[in-house]
Amino acid sequence: MTNLPVPYRVVARRPETADTVTLRLEPVADALGDFAPGQFAMVHCFGRGEIPVSVSSVQSTGGLAHTVRAVGAVSAGLCEARTAEVVGIRGPFGTGWELERARGRDVVVVAGGIGLAPLRPLILRALAEPEAYGRVNVLIGARTPADLIGREEVAGWRTAYTGVTVDRPDEDWRGDVGLVTDLLGRAHLTPSDAWGFVCGPEPMIRATARELVARGMPPDRIRVSLERNMRCATGHCGHCQLGPLLLCRDGPVVDWQRAEPLLSVREL
Amino acid sequence: MSPSMALRLNHALPGEHRDRLLRIGREVRFAPGARLFDEGGRADRFWILRDGTLALDLHVPGRPAPVVETLGAGDLVGWSWLYEPYVWQFGAQTVTPVHAYEFDAVAVRLMCQDDTAFGRAVEHWVGRVLAHRLRAARTRLLDLYGPASGGGAP
Numbered sequence: 001m002t003n004l005p006v007p008y009r010v011v012a013r014r015p016e017t018a019d020t021v022t023l024r025l026e027p028v029a030d031a032l033g034d035f036a037p038g039q040f041a042m043v044h045c046f047g048r049g050e051i052p053v054s055v056s057s058v059q060s061t062g063g064l065a066h067t068v069r070a071v072g073a074v075s076a077g078l079c080e081a082r083t084a085e086v087v088g089i090r091g092p093f094g095t096g097w098e099l100e101r102a103r104g105r106d107v108v109v110v111a112g113g114i115g116l117a118p119l120r121p122l123i124l125r126a127l128a129e130p131e132a133y134g135r136v137n138v139l140i141g142a143r144t145p146a147d148l149i150g151r152e153e154v155a156g157w158r159t160a161y162t163g164v165t166v167d168r169p170d171e172d173w174r175g176d177v178g179l180v181t182d183l184l185g186r187a188h189l190t191p192s193d194a195w196g197f198v199c200g201p202e203p204m205i206r207a208t209a210r211e212l213v214a215r216g217m218p219p220d221r222i223r224v225s226l227e228r229n230m231r232c233a234t235g236h237c238g239h240c241q242l243g244p245l246l247l248c249r250d251g252p253v254v255d256w257q258r259a260e261p262l263l264s265v266r267e268l
Numbered sequence: 269m270s271p272s273m274a275l276r277l278n279h280a281l282p283g284e285h286r287d288r289l290l291r292i293g294r295e296v297r298f299a300p301g302a303r304l305f306d307e308g309g310r311a312d313r314f315w316i317l318r319d320g321t322l323a324l325d326l327h328v329p330g331r332p333a334p335v336v337e338t339l340g341a342g343d344l345v346g347w348s349w350l351y352e353p354y355v356w357q358f359g360a361q362t363v364t365p366v367h368a369y370e371f372d373a374v375a376v377r378l379m380c381q382d383d384t385a386f387g388r389a390v391e392h393w394v395g396r397v398l399a400h401r402l403r404a405a406r407t408r409l410l411d412l413y414g415p416a417s418g419g420g421a422p
Contacts, residue, residue, distance in 0.1 A: 112412070
């Protein structure tokens with residue numbers, strides 16, 4: 001790991017939605033260490049600043065992919081990056097999903113909005129080893145059909161169940177409408193013997209994790225990805241503190257047994 | 269028990285009341301695109317889905333009816349039959365083939381009047397379904413998937 005940005009070149013740029021882009025990056029020289037699904041990098045847009053972004057793809061060549069939504073100056077700059085442009089990368093940082101702990105058991109992945117991006121490498125890894133895991137379920141919620149990322153890829157995933165729901169359908173939408181938690185009843189899994197992986201807006205994470213626990217999933221088998229204001233990414237500045245946790249170091253992926261009491265404290 | 273599981277008939281009604289209700293239900297099947305009811309119509313039936321998906325929609329003049337929510341296996345379809353003026357507040361159309369239990373609303377209302385314990389249980393069940401849908405609708409109003417509000421977005 002280095003604390004200086006390492007140059008990576010944009011080798012492909014794929015618009016996902018009106019405000020979200022996936023950048024495929026290759027190292028200009030030496031690659032950083034291996035990123036695990038769920039970990040994040042500090043992505044530097046030269047002249048603007050840097051932001052934390054989870055990896056949405058990890059290549060054996062050292063290449064990475066990051067899915068970025070334009071919500072501020074730095075993220076907008078990254079979304080505008082063109083092929084052959086160079087960005088800076090620090091990392092890998094934080095904790096990963098640790099999918100391997102779910103070996104032999106059913107898996108349910110619940111994604112809200114752009115939260116699908118950090119879960120994508122986990123899903124691909126689980127689907128690449130169908131004999132290693134039980135039934136793999138993917139549940140996705142988004143604001144509108146136009147806000148769904150990776151629609152074609154998702155349609156090709158060979159899962160036990162893939163559910164996609166939106167809050168606001170357009171006239172062409174023929175899928176589900178409603179909260180993503182309402183899809184849990186359709187998933188093919190034995191909750192008491194399954195693992196859950198959840199990423200999205202915090203209220204959605206809370207509702208999903210609580211529903212999973214109520215259905216019988218042990219809280220320590222639910223892993224959620226939390227987001228706070230990460231600056232140094234090395235556990236020194238304290239900006240990303242959540243109670244006793246520094247999420248850049250102890251997160252972003254945290255098990256629900258640890259996260260639940262912290263997310264119940266209004267002051268945190 | 270999870271909040272959504274608690275709404276399922278198996279959990280929502282005590283065994284004896286559930287059995288009484290199911291005795292007057294009949295199994296029905298609908299093809300995709302079948303219209304079960306329209307907004308403003310007389311709410312004289314209701315359904316519990318066994319399989320399939322159904323969309324609740326709202327009439328908007330001059331455009332196709334927008335879908336406000338989809339329902340799936342185990343869900344109650346229709347609550348207007350329990351409350352005056354017994355008029356549907358939304359429309360309902362199947363999305364996939366649907367297999368359901370269908371109930372005569374007038375008969376169930378009479379059963380509720382004749383047996384207050386049964387009536388309380390049914391009202392409690394439907395009330396919980398309504399509360400769940402109200403909570404879901406309010407949550408969706410929050411637009412949680414949209415960009416975070418407030419300054420400082422990086």
